[in-house]
Amino acid sequence: MMEERYVELMNKEIDGLNTPSESHDLQKYLNSTSEAKKFFDDLQRTVKALQGVEEKEPPSYLRNHILNSIKFEPTTRASQSGWIGRLAETFQSRSFRRYALVFASGLCVGVLFFVFANPWREELTDTTKLSGSMSLFPDLSHLQVVDSVHIESEGIDGAFKTYWNEGRVFVEFEVKSPEHVRVELNSDPDELVFGSIGRLAGTEGDVNVTQGKIIFTGVNSDRSIVTFSEVGYAQRPIEGRIYKGDSLVRSVTLKAH
Amino acid sequence: MPELHDKDLVKRCLKGDQKAFEMLLDRYQKPIYNVALQMVNNIDDAADLTQTVFIKAYEKLNSYNDRYKFYSWLYRIAVNTSLNFVEKNKRQELLGDRDVLQGSLVEDELESLERVEKLQEAILELRPEYRIVIVLRHFHDLSYDEMGTILDIPEKTVKSRLFAARQMLKDLLLKSGLME
Numbered sequence: 001m002m003e004e005r006y007v008e009l010m011n012k013e014i015d016g017l018n019t020p021s022e023s024h025d026l027q028k029y030l031n032s033t034s035e036a037k038k039f040f041d042d043l044q045r046t047v048k049a050l051q052g053v054e055e056k057e058p059p060s061y062l063r064n065h066i067l068n069s070i071k072f073e074p075t076t077r078a079s080q081s082g083w084i085g086r087l088a089e090t091f092q093s094r095s096f097r098r099y100a101l102v103f104a105s106g107l108c109v110g111v112l113f114f115v116f117a118n119p120w121r122e123e124l125t126d127t128t129k130l131s132g133s134m135s136l137f138p139d140l141s142h143l144q145v146v147d148s149v150h151i152e153s154e155g156i157d158g159a160f161k162t163y164w165n166e167g168r169v170f171v172e173f174e175v176k177s178p179e180h181v182r183v184e185l186n187s188d189p190d191e192l193v194f195g196s197i198g199r200l201a202g203t204e205g206d207v208n209v210t211q212g213k214i215i216f217t218g219v220n221s222d223r224s225i226v227t228f229s230e231v232g233y234a235q236r237p238i239e240g241r242i243y244k245g246d247s248l249v250r251s252v253t254l255k256a257h
Numbered sequence: 258m259p260e261l262h263d264k265d266l267v268k269r270c271l272k273g274d275q276k277a278f279e280m281l282l283d284r285y286q287k288p289i290y291n292v293a294l295q296m297v298n299n300i301d302d303a304a305d306l307t308q309t310v311f312i313k314a315y316e317k318l319n320s321y322n323d324r325y326k327f328y329s330w331l332y333r334i335a336v337n338t339s340l341n342f343v344e345k346n347k348r349q350e351l352l353g354d355r356d357v358l359q360g361s362l363v364e365d366e367l368e369s370l371e372r373v374e375k376l377q378e379a380i381l382e383l384r385p386e387y388r389i390v391i392v393l394r395h396f397h398d399l400s401y402d403e404m405g406t407i408l409d410i411p412e413k414t415v416k417s418r419l420f421a422a423r424q425m426l427k428d429l430l431l432k433s434g435l436m437e
Contacts, residue, residue, distance in 0.1 A: 011420040015394075045436050046427040049376050050395040052369070058290035062304050066282060066311045067275075074273035075319045 002036050010040045014047050138198060138225055140170055147255040149240070154249055156181060160240050162254045168195070169228040169256045171238055175221045182243040185214040185226060188236045192228035192256065199224045233257070263327035270318055282311060285328060288397060289335045295392045296339040297346075298381055306342055310335045325406065332399075332407045336389055343385045372435060379429035387422035394419055 009026040012018045018026065030037045143163040151158045158175035169192055175183050187194075194209060199222055206218045214226050228238075234256035242250040261269075261280065269277035289310050294303035313334050321330050380388055393399045393407065401419075405412045430436045 007420060007424075008416070011416070011423065014423075042427045042431065042436060043423055046423060046430055047395065049372070049430065049435065050391065050426075053373060053376065053396060055287060055291045055396070056294060058286055058307060059300065059304050062290070062307060063282060063286060065304075066286075066308050067279065069308060069312055070278070070315050072273050072275040072278065075271045 002033075002039065006036060010043055013040075014044060138170060138227060140172065140225065143170070146257060147237075149252040149254060151242075151250055151252065154244070155179070156242060156250065158183075158242065158250075160252055160254055162238065162256060164257055167230045169230060169234060169238070171226045171228070171240075171254060172223065173221065173226075173240065174223045175216065175242065177219050177244075179244065180217065180219060181249075183216040183221060184239075184241045184243070186239040186241070187228060188234070191231055191234040191236055192238070193231055195227040195229050197224060197226050228256075230256075264323045267318060267321060267323065267327060270315070278315060281327070285331055286311075288328075289331065291396065292332065292335045292392060293339050293342075295380070295396055296343055296385070296388060298377060302342065302346075306335070306338055310338050313338065326403075329403055329406045332393070332397075332403075333409070336393075336407055340385050340389065343388075375433045375435045376430070379426055379433055379435070382429050383422060383425055387418060387425060390415065390419045391422050391426060 006026065006029050009018060009022055009029075013023060013026055030040055140163050143165050146162040146164050146169075147160075148162075149160045151160075156175065156177045159173065161172045163170040163172070171185060173183065173185070175181065194214065197207060197209070197214060199207070207214065207216050207221075207224065209215070216224070228234075237253040237255050240252040240254060241248055261277075263281065263284075266277040266281050270281070286307065290303055290307040293306035293310070294300065297303055297306065310331070314331055317334075321327065380391060383391065389408065390404060393404050399407070401412045401415045404415045404419075408415065410418075427436070
């Protein structure tokens with residue numbers, strides 16, 4: 001097996017790029033190894049064979065074909081000078097596109113990771129920051145419903161469901177009303193700690209989390225899922241209360257298990 | 258009249274000067290045609306590719322950055338166009354390559370013809386990324402640096418690819434009996 005350095009020197013010798021000292025080193029090496037000498041001779045003969053090939057003339061019709069297929073008109077030159085030009089050039093380069101693709105792929109993986117497997121989900125303690133915002137929307141389709149309550153009174157149409165999975169309790173609710181209502185979800189903070197709220201739609205600010213209560217205010221809560229984490233085994237039910245103004249119009253209790 | 262520099266001709270082209278483009282065409286038609294020919298080994302395809310290259314070049318002329326050599330930019334279009342073609346068509350049939358390489362012989366015609374055919378066949382055996390470095394270095398006499406610019410790869414990669422390509426070609430020529 002020939003040393004990589006000498007293979008490189010052979011190639012550089014062929015290209016006429018060796019320094020006198022490198023040529024000398026190579027010659028010494030070739031004199032000492034018949035295998036290397038043969039390899040180098042063959043390589044030289046290969047390159048010599050290539051030199052026997054000369055350029056061909058293009059077909060005579062080609063020039064006119066090309067000229068006839070182009071519509072000549074003034075063109076605006078793209079700005080290539082200054083930092084804008086260099087930036088544009090960077091964006092156009094293949095290596096940039098390659099890095100951009102890798103970056104975008106990584107970003108997608110990261111976003112998917114956060115959406116489906118966010119390991120910090122339970123560490124959300126400043127829950128007020130989640131007020132009314134679209135957050136995580138867990139897929140509950142594979143879980144069994146623990147409790148379900150449907151209400152239809154005073155024009156209010158509401159549905160509440162609970163699910164349990166590995167120390168997490170999910171409350172799914174949707175309330176619609178012709179006039180503004182306030183929906184509160186209450187849980188015992190010693191048993192259930194609020195984790196997050198996910199919503200399919202909704203208005204910014206129409207859900208607030210304060211003092212352990214999840215409060216929706218409006219006419220249509222849309223489908224929302226509140227996730228709690230169990231501190232211990234949650235024995236007490238979660239309470240759902242619906243107010244019109246200051247009047248409690250309906251309350252429901254939902255089992256966590 | 259002194260010979261105009263490529264960059265000046267490009268500027269004139271951008272103003273719609275057809276004559277300037279014709280001068281660039283006359284200057285580079287032959288090498289570009291030969292890059293294509295050496296990559297695809299078919300006269301008609303090489304002519305089509307050359308036409309495509311010049312049309313593309315004209316259409317993209319406003320994006321040419323004159324910090325680079327015009328021919329490097331043009332070669333780059335030619336190389337990419339040829340490689341795309343080869344990729345789409347994979348292995349080209351070795352047709353009457355007598356057309357392709359005839360006239361480039363230096364020894365007795367018939368014997369040389371056979372040798373050149375074998376050589377061309379061996380070159381076509383190389384994967385396109387190796388074939389192109391052989392073509393650019395040995396048929397177009399481009400430097401490592403210029404090849405790196407055209408192929409958009411580091412000079413180090415150019416070298417390693419060229420060295421490997423030569424070695425592969427050597428093995429193919431020995432196998433074909435062209436070299437003993």
